[in-house]
Amino acid sequence: MSHDYKLVTWTPFKKRFDLWLLAGIALYLTVFILVSSVNLPADESYTPIQLILRATGTLAFLLLTFTLCIGPLARLTPRFKPFLYNRRHLGVATFLIALIHSGLVLLWYHGFSETNPLVSILISNPRYDSLAGFPFESLGFVALIILFLMAATSHDFWNANLGPGLWKAIHMGVYFAYGLLVAHIALGAIQFERHPLYIYALLLSAITVSGLHVLTSLIGLRASARLEKDGWIMVAAVKDMSDSRAKIIHPNSGEAIAVFRSGAEISAVSNVCRHQGGPLGEGRIVDGCITCPWHGFQYRMRDGRSPEPFTEKIATYATRVSDRTVYVHPTPNPPGTDQAPTVIED
């Protein structure tokens, strides 16, 4: 946490994840190149570099699509939470694959020109006023720069120094990069690739990414708070509160609240992690602490403080249990305030 920049360490889980990721990348590239070689139309021929270009281009776009879907999917089903925990690894992998793709493009299509390849990519096709002949490579180039900025600032060092708000705002640039890449593919590969799979894949990606983000944002914002007449919000029946898990409540005003159950105790804290604003209520209790599903930041249940030597603290809320139903009061205590848990009686 803010004690140093080494919180996100190479746990065995992350190492296994990265090994699976590397194996998946190698498998995709191999299968793509083999299948493309076998299925080439009789009147077409590609060099190995052109095949690798297509393989890395499609892989980078698929990885980016999946990375952008992880957040909304994890909100809809807990099965995607392990991916959420390793999303930054996927982002950096996406950038590296895109870098290989771009490097090969520069080498293959612009490396033999007398003009500097980086300049050539921007000026060799001057039809910026034509949609049909638009220099689509420049769109991919700008997207690559954005992906580079994000990969370069993905470490917690930058998050700590820039502040979570600015860091998050910078990293939302990925949506702009995604838009540029959709245009890059639509005005590029779609224009000269014969196989309709490219069109279907691009369309599916755009609909899925846009649709999931809109859907989950609407669900989050429209979740109605059921206010009781004395100002308490009904959370759930005791039997519906899973041990070590939380229910997320959206009051009519203010931030969302995560109401946790740990054994026979109920506690409520802000749903917003101090690290990057991660949804604490989608995490679980590990070693007695609420653990953020994004990067493992931890907070004690009763006072919302990170265990020493860390110094982060979040707001706590009063809870009560009445008629086997859990309630929370939507007025937050100042961050770090001790709030005794409510005990569920038999």
Add this chain to the structure above:
Amino acid sequence: MKRAHQKAHLRIWFILGPPLLGIIYFAVNLRPDTPVNDILPANLSTEAE
């Protein structure tokens, strides 16, 4: 996730989504009957090949 952040997400995708689908629609309609890679600079493609 902060409420403001969720609203920002919603606004971004309401703004970004339709143009994305629109550009795909236009790109598919612009597609030549016999797709040829003539968008890349011809002289550079020739040199490369």
